[in-house]
Amino acid sequence: MSKQRRVLKGAPLAALCLASVALNACGGRDGVVAAPGAVSLPQLSAAGGGKLANCSDLASKISYPNTAIASAVSVEAGVLTVAGKPVQAHCLVKGSMHQRVSPVDKQSYAIGFEMRLPVDWNGRFFYQANGGLDGAVLTARGEVGGGGQLDTALGQGFAVISSDAGHGAATPLFGLDPQARLDYGYQASGKLAPMAKSVIQTAYGRGPDRSYFGGCSNGGRHTMVAAARYGEQFDGYLVGNPGFRLPLAAIANIAGGQAYASLATTPGDLSTGFTAAERTLVSKAVLGKCDALDGASDGMVQDTGACQAAFSLERDVPTCGASGRDGSCLSTAQKGAIGRLFSGALTGAGTKFYSSFPYDAGLDTGNWAFWKFFSPLQLDSGAVAMIWKVPPVDPATFNGAAFALSSNIDTLLAQVAATDATYTESAMSFMLPPHPADYSTIKNRGAKMMLYHGTSDPIFSSDDTAAWYDSLRAANGGDASGFARFFRVPGMNHCSGGPAADQFDMLTPLVNWVEKGQAPAKVVASVRGAGNAGGANADVPASWSATRTRPLCPYPQVAQYNGSGNVEDAASFSCK
Structure with missing residues (x-):
């Protein structure tokens, strides 16, 4: 997967690539x-x-x-x-x-x-x-x-x-x-x-x-x-x-695609299963519970681990009533399906085969939507079907969206771990350490x-x-x-x-x-506001300083506000 992506237009093989x-x-x-x-x-x-x-x-x-x-x-x-x-x-x-x-x-x-x-x-x-x-x-x-x-x-x-x-x-x-x-x-x-x-x-x-x-x-x-x-x-x-567990991540994303398809209000458009307004709602709810856990209310969740314990999708996001979905709530079906995806993709027997995802503040961006709603149908499907599955599909009859939405997840997991006389090393061997x-x-x-x-x-x-x-x-x-x-x-x-x-x-x-021999105790990172020499990041909130800095801390440490000092300055935070 990567920041770069290529799309083949006008064919069933459309956009069969990943990116990075x-x-x-x-x-x-x-x-x-x-x-x-x-x-x-x-x-x-x-x-x-x-x-x-x-x-x-x-x-x-x-x-x-x-x-x-x-x-x-x-x-x-x-x-x-x-x-x-x-x-x-x-x-x-x-x-x-x-x-x-x-x-x-x-x-x-x-x-x-x-x-x-x-x-x-x-x-x-x-x-x-x-x-x-x-x-x-x-x-x-x-x-x-x-x-x-x-x-x-x-x-x-x-x-x-x-x-x-x-x-x-x-x-x-x-x-x-x-x-x-x-x-x-x-x-x-x-x-x-x-x-x-x-x-x-x-x-x-x-x-x-x-x-x-x-x-x-x-x-x-x-x-x-x-x-x-x-x-x-x-x-x-x-x-x-x-x-580093790319075949499993791709299959988990296909499982996500199937879940969003089941929630979609427009057939074929996965993004209508979890709209931009609904994702903004959840991101704001996460911030409401987690923003201040690091000592500063600054629109950033530094203590990711504590946030997962503090936030509940079921409790902290309104449930839609009789009037239905309007961007100010999630339906009961959405809470169930989306909650299961964040908890980690499961086999048919209920065993987790890929990791959980942390609730965080960056769910309402174009990048997040691309990977969740476009990638399962056009990117992950092709990679699983032709690069990792044994045997691979016939490209002449392959349709990425149909493959993603109709495949059995347990079958895909077995196929990426399989070998045969032609493909003697499985994807779970050649793709992983x-x-x-x-x-x-x-x-x-x-x-x-x-x-x-x-x-x-x-x-x-x-x-x-x-x-x-x-x-x-x-x-x-x-x-x-x-x-x-x-x-x-x-x-x-x-x-x-x-x-x-x-x-x-x-x-x-x-x-x-x-x-x-200088072991890194932290790495100072900057936001990319207007005028940044490397290019502005459109996801940076207007309320932040265009030059805000933060320390990135070696896990399991997190950045904590010192209690005084400019909240736009990394010097006001310590790794603890």
Whole structure:
């Protein structure tokens, strides 16, 4: 899933894509530091800079197995910009790996990529894990986190790679090929990273001192999988709103689509099952119960956990009477169905198969509506049917909306866990970390992981990431903060947006943690009001300061108002 989305118009396959973005990491070690609980972890040394000697003849010098270099051209400073600032001069290398013709669907495949190598290099490599269905080589910039970014990894001097993850179109048709499924799941990054480091060696006369991997949405999933499968390749992992159990999240969203369809007043329009006015009603009710729990009535719910205990959909939202639904109440049927969805999707036997979603303030946005009402019919359906299900459906007769609304949820769950003679690895294997709570490789070599997740994410639940982090803590004696820290972003939707302070740079504190041993006690985030250099966020309430800041706190801490000071200023809040 991702902030980027492509739609194929005028066919049953319409809009069969998902959406998001990502990054990457590697290096040596220089001594030992004491982590929480007196556990000694290696301290990695800092990267040193370098200079790109030449771009014009680089294509002829690069040699790596199963790799074809198409071009290497110089890009002048300012051709790319970020937040109005010019990006420095660099060399753009384009190529592909493992070109082949599928024996199953007879289509041509390759892992397409581009690398951007700055003239003034900081000695670091960044793997940009793109989101959604991949299928396109996006500009290799390297996102640093959140929305309206003011800088990029490339802008900071990293060498950056971006890829299409092994298929050349952002539709689920590639799922007919078993190898393309595996490349999309995890193998493309495992093939690309050593090649990219070899290109860097050729370009600069030495390999990267430190390597980083990151992305949001499916890019966050890519990052979590890479940390688990390729922990020796990277030194820092930046994980945003991860769909790390993506097949289950997609099926849960299909179950949600079926529920909203049952509530809809206009057949085929899921949004009429939970209208914008009704979602605003619930968001305001959540704020009424939860806004002040952090000590400040500021339109933000910082203490997400306490809010779930304080708010009741049944009690705190009016129930419609004889006059029916008019935006000022929810019907009894709505309360039952919507309450069950927020509690977590269930199998036919009543067993929860995906996480709960927290009640939060960002339910009435366009981002929330897109993922809940459009995605089940046009995005999740195609991914489940063609990329993860065994066997996949026949594309010639596939209709996404019909598939989503008529499929049995238990059947879908069985199919994404299935294998056969052609598809020998299930989606629940190739899409997920092999051992979700085992990140011992990165821990023991001194690598670090930072995660963030918006609490109003409508497609991948921040509760799911919190549950994963709880399992990681349990697997590490109750404390994983020496190598992994998780930051919830109050009010933020999927990777950005929502009534939130969603503008932040998590790459810089990750580098400082990896290379200097400076563990992040908080990350300061800003709202994007009118005039913001990275672009305004339309979901920011007019009553907020256009430059409001808040600390993002390492879970399970939350930001609490100090009792005095400007409520628009992060300095007036502490992580407790």
